[in-house]
Amino acid sequence: MKKLVSAEIVSVQLLNQNYLLLTVDTGQAVKVFAGQFATLQIPDVFLRRPFSIHDAQGTRLTFLIKIVGGGTQKLANLSVGQKISVIYPLGKGFAVSKKQAVLVGGGCGSAPLLLLAKQLGGRPLVILGGRTKDDITQRDAFAQYAQVKITTEDGSLGTKGFVTAELPNLSPDCVVYACGPEPLLRSLHRLAQEKKFELQLSLEAVMACGLGACLGCVVKTRATGHLCVCQDGPVFRAEDLPW
Numbered sequence: 001m002k003k004l005v006s007a008e009i010v011s012v013q014l015l016n017q018n019y020l021l022l023t024v025d026t027g028q029a030v031k032v033f034a035g036q037f038a039t040l041q042i043p044d045v046f047l048r049r050p051f052s053i054h055d056a057q058g059t060r061l062t063f064l065i066k067i068v069g070g071g072t073q074k075l076a077n078l079s080v081g082q083k084i085s086v087i088y089p090l091g092k093g094f095a096v097s098k099k100q101a102v103l104v105g106g107g108c109g110s111a112p113l114l115l116l117a118k119q120l121g122g123r124p125l126v127i128l129g130g131r132t133k134d135d136i137t138q139r140d141a142f143a144q145y146a147q148v149k150i151t152t153e154d155g156s157l158g159t160k161g162f163v164t165a166e167l168p169n170l171s172p173d174c175v176v177y178a179c180g181p182e183p184l185l186r187s188l189h190r191l192a193q194e195k196k197f198e199l200q201l202s203l204e205a206v207m208a209c210g211l212g213a214c215l216g217c218v219v220k221t222r223a224t225g226h227l228c229v230c231q232d233g234p235v236f237r238a239e240d241l242p243w
């Protein structure tokens with residue numbers, strides 16, 4: 001059941017010049033499934049901005065945020081004790097499977113995967129990829145719940161190349177959960193068609209309402225026509241996407 005709350009900022013931690021970790025106290029503990037997101041009403045920004053729930057502990061939610069524009073910059077400038085309006089949990093998260101799990105996150109696409117690694121248990125393999133080492137921000141947090149492999153395109157951390165360089169041999173007994181830039185998701189989609197493993201993809205779309213009302217975030221799907229990323233996703237089964 002989604003909630004609209006006035007949440008108190010309890011921590012704003014700049015991880016580097018491009019990323020921040022924002023924790024808010026919502027005042028109430030609500031069950032959150034990994035892959036679900038929240039929308040934040042940033043002061044003096046017209047539309048709410050969507051962010052994956054990176055971690056949920058008791059009444060607290062944490063977001064891993066890449067600073068890309070005016071709204072995210074304003075989030076970085078918030079102070080502890082300020083209040084912010086949050087609607088959560090939104091959308092459908094990952095469908096947890098008993099298959100051997102591999103989690104793949106590109107840049108801030110790693111955000112929903114921490115909660116997923118916690119909820120899956122059993123220390124799954126997490127592959128974190130980025131353009132440079134600055135995109136790999138939560139390695140230690142992931143290492144508490146998962147085996148972590150790192151790739152960077154410039155070789156500044158981990159293996160040089162794309163996340164696909166660290167993928168293990170994938171079979172129909174495996175499930176890959178992925179979030180990140182569309183080229184990454186599309187390359188996993190092609191691989192899943194070839195190797196027949198299960199693939200769940202968390203998509204991004206520009207969102208206005210985040211509630212299924214404005215149809216600003218529709219994607220085309222195979223069986224059911226157009227669906228809203230905000231309400232029917234953001235996680236979709238790869239075979240449902242006509243890529």
Ligand SMILES: Cc1cc2nc3c(=O)[nH]c(=O)nc-3n(C[C@H](O)[C@H](O)[C@H](O)COP(=O)(O)OP(=O)(O)OC[C@H]3O[C@@H](n4cnc5c(N)ncnc54)[C@H](O)[C@@H]3O)c2cc1C
Binds near residue numbers: 051207
């Ligand atoms: C379901 C969902 C979950 C998300 N989770 C996270 C997350 O955990 N961490 C995170 O850092 N970001 C996440 N995003 C993206 C985040 O919402 C945007 O980066 C943010 O809204 C940008 O706000 P802004 O005002 O700073 O940028 P704007 O000034 O609005 O835009 C700056 C630039 O970012 C681009 N942009 C804006 N919104 C999006 C978007 N939704 N997708 C792709 N590009 C966008 C714009 O085209 C523009 O080039 C998520 C998006 C969705 C839809």
Ligand code: FES
Binds near residue numbers: 209210215216
């Ligand atoms: S953002 Fe309005 S319908 Fe999805």
